[in-house]
Structures are given as C-alpha cells and as structure tokens.
Amino acid sequence: MKSFWSLNGLAGTWPACQIFPSRTLAVQLPISRFSTSATLQARKGKGGPKKDKRIVLIRYFLNHPRTPRPLRFSRLRALRHWAIHRAWNLYKAKQRDREERDLERMYNSMRLACEELRQIGENGMPGGKDEGRLYRVAMEKRNIWQGAPIEYARIQTDWPSKSGWNHEWKRG
C-alpha cells in the first residue's frame, strides 16, 4: 500500500512518467477476429469451393456417430431432468393402465352380453325350447366375410387408409 502511494507521489517529479500515458494511448492493439477462416468464404454466393450436396451427406453419415452424445448436466440440471423423466414415465404408466382397464371393461361387458344371450330362450325368457339360439346365431361367422376365412379379413384400424395413398391430393 505504502509503496504504491509513494510511487504516485514520485510520478509528478519523474520526467519519464510524462511519457507513460502517451505511450499507452499510442499503442492500438488490433481487435482480434473471432473467426480464423478467410473472410471471402463467409461472403454469400462468392466464397469457398462449391460443395457437392451428395458428398456432404455421405461425409455426414460416415462421420456422424450412431448414438447421440451422452447428456452432460450439472447436478441440479440432472436432478431436474431425472424428475421430469420420472414424471413422464409415471404419466405413461398411468395412461397405459387406464387404456388396459378400458379394454378390460369392454371385454367384460361383451362377455356379460353374450352370457345374457345364451340364457335367453322362448319369448325372451330364460329356459325353454330355443335356449341359446340367439347366442348361436350371433356367434355364426358364415357369409359375413363373403365366404373368405375370417383370418383374411382386414382388421379395422384408423390407419393406413382403406383406399391407399391419395396421389391426387394437393396442398390447398
């Protein structure tokens, strides 16, 4: 501390010190560029050799690793990531569970309906001559698939469409 003050006190009397400020001002350091590549290449349309897109793609797929790089997170970031992951897993598990229960419910109600049918006989009452006739008829699979075995029938799904690809479609 003391020496610093004394130096400052000297500054006024020391002729060499007069030069110091002017010297620091005179030295203009060049501002460093952030890119070391030639400026020409950065220009639009002009710079750099033309690249073949196919070669670029080939190089990309040859050099690019198959797996993405591992997640490198700080402690808290990793914890947050973990919490989100657990919440997502929980959500998906619950969704799956709900869907399964829904299917189960539908299956059970259909089974109950079939059981009811099986018990219906004459005049819609249980027992009698025609008991189980309705059930038998309902379970028959003749002629509903136009003679083709049922296994060949197309399973009714939303996708892919029945009519195949619509080549006529244009963006509106």
Add this chain to the structure above:
Amino acid sequence: MAAVQRTLGAGSSLAQRPAALLVSRGFTTLPALHAVAQQQQKPRTPAELLDPNLVSTVSEEHRLIKHQKTMPIGSRRRRAALGSTANIPFEQLPYQCFQEARKVLAADREEKLVQIQTQRERIARLEAQDEAVSGGKAEKRRRLDSMRRHLEELKIWADINDPIVKKKFEDGMGDMNKPVYRFLANRKWHSYKRPLLLQRLTQMNVIPDVIPHLDPVMEVTATFGRPIVPGDFVDSRRSEHPPTLHVQPFTAGSKLVTIVVVDADVPDLERDSFGFRCHAIYANVPVSPTQTRIALREVEKRGEAGLAWLPPFAQKGSPYHRLAVVVLEQPEGVTLDVEALRGVQRDGFILRSFADKQKLTAVGATMFRAVWDEGTAGVMARAGIEGADVELKRKRVAPLPYKKKDGARYR
C-alpha cells in the same frame, strides 16, 4: 449449498427480513441452526462479511484470505455465477417442464398417501376380525403379512420419485429410519457390494466350510483403521485389536445379534488336516437401521464380550488363513448368557453346532485373510501364543518312479 451462504452474506438486510423468508431455505444441506446462530451475531466489519462462496474479484479474495483466513470456495467463475443469480430453492426453479413434472409427481404422491391410509385401515380391520371369519389363524397371519408388505411398498413408492430424496441419499444424508432411504441403500448394496461379498465367500469356500448357507440381509463392513474389502489380506499388526464393525440392517426395528469370528484354516498336524478356531464371540449386540457402528474394542472394555478377541495369526509356512466374521441374529426377545459363552472352547469350534444350539440364524458376514508377515511373531508374543518360532513345511511327496527323459527335449 452456497445459496444460503449468500443470503447470509448479504448480512445487513438480514435483520429486516421477514421470518418466512428464512424458513423457505434454499437447496442446502446446512442445518437451520447454523443460519440462526449466524443471524444472532453482532454486525461485523465489511471484510468479515465477505462470503468465501461469493467473492469473485481479486481484491475481495485477498481481503477474505487476509481477514477471515479462509480460501475462497470453488472457481471464480462459479462464485461469480452464484453471486449474480437469484437464490431460488430447487423446487421453485422457474422451468416450465420441471414445474409441470413436479405437479404430476405431487399428484401421484397424494394418491399414494391416500392408498397408505386405506391400507392401514384395512389392516386394522383385519386385525380386529375374528380368526374364524378370516379363514383360520395361519390364513389371517398370511394375509396380514402380505398387507403389511404392501404397505411398506406404498411408503417407498410415495417418496421414490422425489428428486430431493434422491439427492439426499446420494449425499449420504438419508435418514435410515425412513423406508425410502432404507430401500435405496439396500438397492445400492445389492448392486455391487453384496454380489462381491457372496463371490468372495463362495470362491474361498467360507460358505460351505464355516456356514452351510447364507443369504445376507445386513451389510457388514469390518474396519481395521480403514474398511476392508471382503477377502483382503490384513496385516497381523492391524488385526491385533478387534475391528470396528458397521452392521447395516435394511428393515425397521432393533435386533440383538451375535458376532462370531472364526478361523477356518488352523493347521492340525496330527491329523494332517485343517480345523477351526474361534477368535471372538460378542453376544447381545443391539443393531438397528440408525445404530450401525459396533466398536468391538469398546464392547470388550465394557466387559460385554463372550470370548475376547484373539488376534488372527498364521504360522510361518502355513497357507493363508480365512477369517470369517459372521453376524447371527438372535431369536426375538432372547438374550444369550455371556458368562456361559466365556467357557466356549476356542479350538475345534464348529459354528454350525453353536448356531443350532443357540438358535441363531446367520444374517450377514464378511471375511479377511491372514498370512505370516513380519509382525506376526510380535503379535503372537504379545497375545501369549506359542508357536511363532515354528516353521511349517509341506511333506515331501515321493516322486513317481518314471524314467527321466534327456534334457534336450525340454529345451
């Protein structure tokens, strides 16, 4: 961690802060008492108010080192980052996805708490039920057991998704009285240490030789100064005094255990074979999830040891000795007679018979090995054991009478 330090470092405004702000502490492992104690201190000079977690300029660092005699913590970049960020608790970090995830997790936890409550009510109802109604005594007990197991599972599931729980466990700050931390510790033990222990015990044949079978449910770590890995060769001077054991059960409640140390490789010259020797028996040692440290030396000093520690030794020329440290659980509410244990014969000690007689079940074990080394003679002399001057030698096996071929073909 640093977050709380920062609020304290602000110092001057602490007095005006409402108490509620202090209660919602940041993501920290420091005890709250620390914060209160600091708050009550007198106002200090500016140099003393500098926080080693937050100083980020050179002059501040110098002043910190000069006046508080402490070095700044972490990198300057980190300190600057801590100093310029708001002190937000981990749960309140303003990331939308994280906050949504927390909502999902909290809803799930609420669900689990309701399930726990209903399960408890169910158990209480079944306990009150007449045995004849619930299908006999055995059936009722079976159902109660299964329901209680499910209750324990629910308790774990309620907390397993909490990131704070995860962090606390990773920091080793978990409270072993809580089921979730016990579960995590057990899982961690099962992931590496337990398989390693079983591998060593079976590879070195401790399991059929000393105990017929073992399904370890408690983690046992023996510490001679520093912890040993199962199967380590321990210097005789290190094992001159009894080790400190860490016995970690993963189920709630306190139990009494008996600790037995057996040498399975005592040379028996008359029979040209090997036998057993008991090196120590400590009975009626209480163990619970939080009470895990058993300093056997202190147990001996209190005079509670059955058979006091006999230092392991291997005579010169004998192959390594396997020393098994076996933890046996005593039946519920049964204490062994320590005086009677003092009469147990050390040589030719058979652990199976002992365990059968006392109705003990092995719940955990660890092992180490002993060989002759430069300290063994001294250890034996201090313990009053004879035979340090004997060197054992293998019997020379008579060579088979076959004709030796000329040396040229073995070149």
